[in-house]
Amino acid sequence: MSETVKHSLMFAFVGLLIILDGTTSYGIFSGTWNSALGILNMGLVSAIMALGVNLQWGFAGLFNIGIMGFTALGGLAVVLVTSAPTPGAWSEGGIGIIMALVLGAMTVVAAVMITKKMPPGKKRMLILGAVLIGGFFAYRAIFDPAVSGVEAINPALLGSLGGLGLPVLLAWPAGGLLAAGAAWLIGKTALGLRSDYLAIATLGIAEIIIAVMKNEDWLARGVKNVVGLPRPMRKEIVLQEDPGFLETVASLGLDPVTASTLYVKISYSLLFTAVLLALLWMAQMGLKSPWGRMMRAIRDNEVAAEAMGKDVTRRHLQIFVLGSAICGIAGAMMTTLDGQLTPGTYNPLRFTFLIWVMVVVGGSGNNFGSVLGGIFIWFFWIKVEPMGAGLINIITSGMAEDSALKAHLLESTAHMRLFTMGLILLLVLRFSPRGLIPEK
Amino acid sequence: MDFLNAIVALTNYVMIPAVAYGSQLALGALGVTLIYGVLRFSNFAHGDTMAFGTMVTILVTWWMQSMGINFGVLPTALLALPFGILGSMGLLLFTDRVVYKFYREQKAKPVIFVMVSLGVMFMMNGLVRFIIGPGDQRFSDGERFIISARDFKAMTGLREGLAFKTSQGITVITAVVVVIALFWFLNRTRTGKSMRAYSDNEDLALLSGINPERVVMYTWMIVAGLATIAGVLYGLDKSFKPFTYFQLLLPIFASAIVGGLGNPLGAIAGGFIIAFSEVSITYAWKKVLGYLMPENLQPDSLVQLLSTDYKYAVSFGILLIVLLFKPTGLFKGKSV
């Protein structure tokens, strides 16, 4: 069996799993297309994230464990770009906030300039300290009242700056840009040092991005969440009132409510597939281009590449920013799909570690592997809970109904996910480090 | 009088908490730095090792409490601590045997080790949550305060109270004892010296007949001890929650890197630098300044530089600054 046939069969198998989920309710399968398409859509988003991580890890050997942060930034971009502007927010303090942020940035820039331009010594320390402290207090003096102003506007519903009210599809590249900006900042500091340092720095930035999104209510309402984000297609309720749609549905013999949800989900599937294919095509082109070859040469022997005059750190920065931008795009797509931004739900297991499992299982260094791993592992992730619950039910079936141990075990099934995913990663790394579709 | 009140408030809200927290971070960072020195990778499972050891300690504590065993004014957890250490030693040695040893023999790149440790971290995390649940657990008992705020006010007649919690006292004393014992071990015993030798120059250590597997084994055992002690002290002082221990990774790594990865002395210094920065940057200085400044200059705002929600941002900021300007750390670390 040729490699291509084998790999196509793998994709077909994953497709079959999703079709089975839509058609049969036997065992772990749900039997509803609604659920099956839900899995497919998130699977596609995950595949894009895996593609981004594979760019960093598979092409360049960079270990990024802050994927969660870049994903969340993508989500933030959706709110900032697409949601309707809050009336009066800009006059109440929005401008103040922007001014304060600009001032803050200028302070940092000034500090960097001072460090660079002045000779080291006591004088530099003093001036640097004065600039930083003065800048900080000036920033707070403008920032704090502006924030209270914005957050005071109808806090139950609004209380944030709101967005620009632009079309949804613009938000996705914006998410990529935002993530790229954060990645550039991190890459600039941590690249060129030991590989572990990038891991630690990305872990940190992810935690901090989430902390900012949870606590800065003026930005995107923090843990109060933003709901009802606009969508790129018509809403179910709108569809259910559209006579043309109802007619078509009736002619197909479907229930209008189900049909409208399916319509929305299928539209997302098509849209996401289009984005995935575009990114996959670009990644493949990149991989085959001289640029991609150089990247892999650097990954395989950094010293030799450096000796040949390649600026390794610069190349790494480039690919790190690109990969993170892809994660940002995927994050924006996910938030659009959910229709809401809930900073409290971002956790490193789901948004960082799971993606790593996808990349490693799929095959590090192979774009198709990442896509396959993304959809397959997502399916598995959704189904591991019913599987675990089934397992625990079997184990505990012999125990007394009121047994405390039984209750505890049943209650703890959810945590089996962490354990299972860790185990899968370790097993694949150990016994099949090249993954399902190995790098060519 | 106001000046004294200011000093007391400063001690109460900044100095004491920072010293206790710094001690906990230092013990955690020592573990990270030892693993780095000997096994040459950043162990992401360290926070969860702390959580695991603490969990075993908590379970034994509960058992002891149910059996009516206690430690008088001191928390029962101290009696249970050795069991927690044994538990995490067992876990770490087992992990080393079934996971890390393979990659050591393969001479895998450090980044592979880091990735593997991430997998281990999630398995440990799942294990801990599976056994004890993801929620908050309190397990401290015994006398709560060495000096309570009220006693202090009665004693001194000052307006400001100064509270010194038992857990803080225990933390500081234990940390000092553990650090002294560790340095004695590393500098005075044959095994300790062989660990340092191995960390310094692996090839030469092999030529000298030092058995790497033994060095690795001792390292994991010491790390298990350090991690469990750090975790239990943190849990006694604050509370035990698996996710918090995962989050502690960031300040712990920051401490180890600020001090210079692989350098035990640096890890201790780093722990205190991070703790003091974090506490003083997230503390609302209004009270202290209120005592010091003349009436008309007293601040209206809280004078809090950053809200406590951003405490990890402080570690992160310091980490970035160190990586930018002195990647080997303040004390000479092993490598950039």
Add this chain to the structure above:
Amino acid sequence: MSEPYLIGDCMTGGYGKGPDILHDCTIAVNRGEIAVIVGPNGAGKSTAMKAVFGMLNVRGGSVRLDGEDITALSPQDRVIKGMGFVPQNQNIFTSLTVEENLEMGAFIRTDDIRETMEQIYHLFPILKDKRYQAAGELSGGQRQQVAVGRALMTQPKVLMLDEPTAGVSPIVMDELFDRIIEVARTGIPILMVEQNARQALEIADKGYVLVQGRNAFTGTGKELLADPEVRKSFLGG
């Protein structure tokens, strides 16, 4: 002719699965003698010594110590058999004190090491003065003394030195050679790789000139120094 104490006999081999670097190369040292390996850069001098010490794949020939075939032993096991080795680079524990370096040298010994340590301090008096200083803080020549001292702590039956004078000044080099002769006088055979061929051959009982991994010339130190061919090619006239 009796069997030399340590001999790498007709060794052929290279690093890992790489190409052969040594071809039928023979190196040996007799009891109580100093043997020196010299030759141009890239001749495989260090490689030959590492082959004798078991640090590369010997695909042909054998290594024998005191008549026993040790070809299959790992370097660590060779240390236990009584071979002391001083690598060219990174041959001390820089962050450990001088005394700790010596202690670690004796790691495999379970008996009292104090007497050996005194002997080494006697041999290298400067080390006694600096015993509590970190070895990494010492000068180049002193570091080499620590390195040799560390290897001597196992009370080896044969000592192997890989370019002990690399990177030290001529004065220090002379002093190091004096020390090495002193070590040899205590009865330990020494096998040494040297860049400074002339000085090395002057103190050598036996010399091996290697070229491209093969024995080019072999003889006593005096013979080689007198050999016009050797002088012309390797000693600069």
